[in-house]
Amino acid sequence: MPDWTYQPLRGIASAVLGERRSQRAALRVLATVVRVPGGRRLVVRAFGHRHPPVDVAERLGAVVPADVADDASRALLTIGAGFVETEPRPDGDRIYTSSADVAAAARVLADPAKTLVVTPRVLTTAGPGWFQRVTEAVTPTEPAPRLRDVPRDPRRWPAWWWGLLVGLGMVGAGVGAAAITLGPVLLWYDEDFLGMGRAELHAVNHHLVPFLQHDRVTMAGTMVAIGALYAGLAYGGMRQGWPWARVALLVSGLIGFPTLVYSLGTGFIEPLHTAVVVVLFPMFVAAVWSRDHRPKWTYRGEGSEAVWRRELVGQLLMVVTGVGLFVGGFVVSVVGLTTVFVRSDLVFLGVDVDTLRAVNARLLPFVTHDRAGFGGALMAAAAAITLLSAWGWRRGESWVWWTLLATACAGFLPAVLVHAVIGYTDFWHLAPVYFGMLLTSIALVLARPYLLARE
Template identity: 60%
Template sequence: MPDWTYHPLRGAASALLGERRAQLTALRLLATIGSRPAGARLIARGFGHRHPPERLAGEVAGVPVRVRLGISVPPSLAHDVVRAMPPLGAGVVEVAPVTAADVDTVREAAAGRSLPLVVGACDAAAQVALKPYVDGFTGDDDPRLVRVDGPDVGAAAAVLEEPDAVVLARPAVLVEAGPGWFARVVEAATPTAAAPVLRDVGRDPRRWPAWWWALLVGLGMTGAGLGAALITLGPVLLWYDRDYLGMTLHELHAANHHLVHFLQHDRITMAGTMVAIGALYTGLAVGGIRRGWGWAREVYLLSGAIGFPTLFYFLVTGFVEPLHTATALVLFPMFVAGVRRAPHTPRWRLAPEGPEPERRRALVGQLLLIVTGAGLFVGGAVISVVGLTGVFVPTDLTFLGTDPGTLEAVNSRLVPFVAHDRAGFGGALMSAAVAITLLSAWGWRRGEAWVFWTLAVAAAAGFLPAVVVHGVIHYTDLVHLAPVYAGIALTATGLLLARPYLCARRD
C-alpha cells in the first residue's frame, strides 16, 4: 500500500524543507485530507482497515476502542494527529507527556475529534484542567500499554494477541513505515483460514462464491478480447458491420487505401485492452477476492462500474454492435454476483517486510505503476471524449490523408462507425486504468506474487498489440505513440524494481 515516507520523495522534501518539517508537512496534508468526509474515505481505502476483527476491540484507560492499536504523540503533534488517524485504522490517540503549559494545546486538539483521545498527564493540575475535554488518562506504569518505536509489524501483532494489551506507536514508526503500518498490523493480527479448493464449492451455481463469479467475468473478458482480435485479423467486418455501413471491405479500401488498416488498429488496441481487463479481473478474483482481501473486491467493483456503462456510448455514436451488447449482457449478471456475494473469510498469509533496500525499491516501483495507471485513465477519458465528439485526432487524419468531411461524403455512417470503436476503446482503457491504479495502490505487499504477474500480463496484453499493429500498418507517428512508449517504460521499470519484493517467498 502507498507509503508517504517512500524514499525519493521524502529525500527531496527533506532537502528542501528539512527532515522534521517534511514530516510535519506530510502529517498536516493527511490531517487536511482526512478531516473531510470524502478525503477520509479515500485515505481509509488506501491505508486503513475499516473492518478489524472483533477480537481486537477493547479499552484504553477505561475508554472503549474498536481496535487496541493507536499512536502516542507529544502535544505539539496532537492537533494534526487527531485529525489524520481516524481513516488510517488507528483506534486511539494518546498525547503524552502533558503538563499544565500544554493544556490549551490539548484542548484545541480534542475539539471535534472522532477517535478516543487519552492523555498521559505529568501533574495533577493538568489532569484536572483536561478532564472535561478528553476521554481518559494513562500512566507510564500501566503494563497493558506497549509503546513501540520500531516498524516491526509482526511484533506489534504478537502483542495484540494478549486480550488486554494495547499497542501505541511512537511518531518514529510513521516515519519509518508510513501510515499504512496500522492496516498491516491489523492484517497480521487477523485470524485467517486455509485457502479454499475448487472441489469444496460444489456444482450448484447458487452456492458459488463471489470469486468464482469474478473469475468467470475475467475469463469472459479475455475470451471476448481474443475473439475480437481474431475477427479483426480475419474478416475485419462482420455481417452487421457491412449491413450498417452498406459497404464491403473492398469498397472501404477503394474509398481510402488506409481506412481498413485504421479500423484494424483501433480494434486491435481495443481487443488488447479487453484481454488486459480479463487478466486484471482474473488476478483479482483468484489472488485477492478468493483470499478475503476486501480491497480486491472494491478494485473489481470500481473498475466494472466504469467499464460496463460505456456500453451506452451508442446513444451518442448511433451504432449498436450486437457482439459488444451480447457480451455485456452475459457478463454483467456475473459481475453483480461477484460484488453482491458475502465477503470471504480472510485467507491471506503475510510475509515479513524483508530487507529495507528491497522495500524502498518496491515503493519506487509502486509509484511508477500508480502514475502509469493514472496516465492511462486520463488517456482513456480523452479518447472517449474525442470518440464522442471530433472522432479523429490530427495524426489520424495525417495517416488517412483525408478529412472527416470527405469521409462523410463517401458514407454518412462511416464517421459514427469509427466513433463507436474509438469511444469504446477509451471506455475500456479507463476501466483497465482504474484496476491498475488501485491494484498498485492497495495491493502492494511483500510476497504477493499474483499482484506482480497480474500487472505484468495486463501490461503485455495492453501495450504489445498496440505497438505491433501500429508498426504493421506503418502508423508510427512519434507524437501519437509517445504515451504508449512512456507507459511501457514506466511499467517495465516499476515491475522490475518491485519484483524481488512482490515475488519474495513468504517463509
C-alpha cells in the same frame, strides 16, 4: 497519505521543507482532509485501510507530542491507531516502542493483556501504513478456498468464482475480436450498416481497412487486459477475502459496462458487443453483490527493508501509470465522440474528414463507435490497474505481479505491433504507449523481489 507516496517522496519533501517541517505538513494535510465532512471515510476508502479487530484496536496506539495532538488524533485514528496519548503511562502491561518491526509488534499484541504504544519515530520512519501492516499481521485468517471447493450448483457459487468467470469471458471476447479483426475485419452487420464491404472501403482509401484494424486490435488487447485484471482480482484478491479487490472490480465494471451507451450516440449498435455485455453483466453483478470479507490471506512478513523501499517506488510508478492510462482513455473517448480523428490519423489516411463524410455518411459514426468504445475500455482497465496497484501490493502476493505483467503484455504489445505492421508509426502518437511501457517495466522490475517473495 499511503506509504507509496510518503516513502519515495519524503526525501524530496525534506530537501525542500526540512525534515521536521515536511513531517508536520504531511500530518496536517491528512488531518485537514479528515476534518472535512466525509473526509475520514474518504481516507479509509481511498487508501484501502483495514482497521484491526476490536480487541486489538483498543491495545494498539501511539504517543505524540502535545503540540500536534489534535492533528495526530484525527489522522492516526483514521489510519488504524486505536488511541492516541500525549504522555507515556508506564505500566507492566503497557509496552512503549520505537521499533517499526511488524513481527515484534504482532508478538506483543498476541498477548491479550499487553498494550502496544508506538512513538513518533515509528511512524516517521515506517510510514503511515504501519498500523495497516500490523493489523494484517495480527488478523486471524482461515485457508483460502480452492477451485475444487466450488460447488456444482450455480446458486451456491461464491462471488470470486463469478468474478473469475467474468475475467475469463472478457479474455475470450478479446481473443475473438482479435481473430475477427485479423480475418474478415468486417462482419455482416458492419457491412449492412456501412453499405460497403472490405473491398469497397479499400477502393475508397487503401489505408482505411488497416486503420480500422489498428483500432480494433488495440481494443481487443484492452479487452484481454481487462479480463486478466478481473481474473486476478477475483482469484487472487476476492478469494483471499481482501475487501479492496471487490471494490476495484466494482469501480472498473461500473466504468466499463456502461460504455455500451456510447453506441446509442453513434447510431451503430454492434450485436456481438451487446451480446458480450448481456452475458457478462449478470455475472459481474453476482461477483460484486455479496461481501465475503472473511480474511483468508497468508501474512508473509516484512522482509528486507531495502527491497520494501524499492518496491514502493515501483508501486508509485504503477499508480502513476494507471492514472495516466485513465486520463488517456478519457481523452480518447472525448475525441472519439467529437472530432473522431486526431491530426496524425488524418495524416496516415491522407484525407480530411469532409472527404470521408462525402464518401459515406455512416463511416464517421462507425469509426466513432470503435474509438469511443476503446476509450471506455481503457478507462475501465486503468481504474483496475490504479486500484490494484494502490491497494494490493503486499509481500509474496505474486498474483499481483503476474496480473500486472499479463495486463501490460495484452494492452501494450498488440497496440505497438499493429501500428508497426500497418505503417502508422508517428512517434508522438505512440509516445504515451512507449512511456507507459517504460514506467510499467521499471515498476515491475523494482517490485519483483518483493511481490514474488516466497517466504
